[in-house]
Amino acid sequence: xxxxxxxxxxxxxxxxxxxxxxxxxxxxxxxxxxxxxxxxxxxxxxxxxxxxxxxxxxxxxxxxxxxxxxxxxxxxxxxxxxxxxxxxxxxxxxxxxxxxxxxxxxxxxxxxxxxxxxxxxxxxxxxxxxxxxxxxxxxxxxxxxxxxxxxxxxx
Numbered sequence: 001x002x003x004x005x006x007x008x009x010x011x012x013x014x015x016x017x018x019x020x021x022x023x024x025x026x027x028x029x030x031x032x033x034x035x036x037x038x039x040x041x042x043x044x045x046x047x048x049x050x051x052x053x054x055x056x057x058x059x060x061x062x063x064x065x066x067x068x069x070x071x072x073x074x075x076x077x078x079x080x081x082x083x084x085x086x087x088x089x090x091x092x093x094x095x096x097x098x099x100x101x102x103x104x105x106x107x108x109x110x111x112x113x114x115x116x117x118x119x120x121x122x123x124x125x126x127x128x129x130x131x132x133x134x135x136x137x138x139x140x141x142x143x144x145x146x147x148x149x150x151x152x153x154x155x
Contacts, residue, residue: 011117011120011121012117012118012120012121012122013121015113015121016117019114057090058091060086060090061083061084061086061087062083062087064079064083065080065083065084085098085101085102088101089102
C-alpha cells in the first residue's frame with residue numbers, strides 16, 4: 001500500500017509495526033482480558049457448536065474467495081492465497097503439501113520477507129521520532145481495540 005501511495009520509505013516502519021503487533025498479540029491480549037473481565041465471566045462454559053460438515057468446510061473458502069474478490073478485486077492475491085491454504089487443510093487430499101506450507105515454507109517466506117524489508121529500509125527510516133511516536137499511538141489503539149469488545153460484549 002505504501003508503494004502505491006508513493007510512500008515507499010514507509011514500507012519498513014509499516015512492516016515492523018505489523019509484525020511487532022502480530023507477534024505481541026499472545027503476550028498483550030491475555031492480561032487485558034483478565035483485567036477487564038471478572039473471574040465469574042471467564043469461568044462460563046460455552047455450549048458446543050453444531051458439527052460442521054466436510055462439504056461446508058470445503059465450500060467456505062471457495063465461496064469467500066468468489067464473494068470477496070468480486071467485491072474487492074485488489075484483494076484477490078491475499079484472500080485467494082489465504083483461502084487456498086484453508087482449502088488445502090480442509091480437503092485433506094494434499095496432506096504433505098499442507099504440512100510443508102504450514103511449517104517449513106512459512107518460515108522461509110518470513111525470512112525472505114524480513115530480509116527484503118530490512119535490506120530496503122535504512123536505520124534512519126526506522127528510528128525517526130514521528131515513527132516511534134506513531135508506534136506508541138498504534139499500541140494505544142491496539143490496547144483499546146482489545147479492551148472495548150471485552151467491556152462492551154463481555155457483560
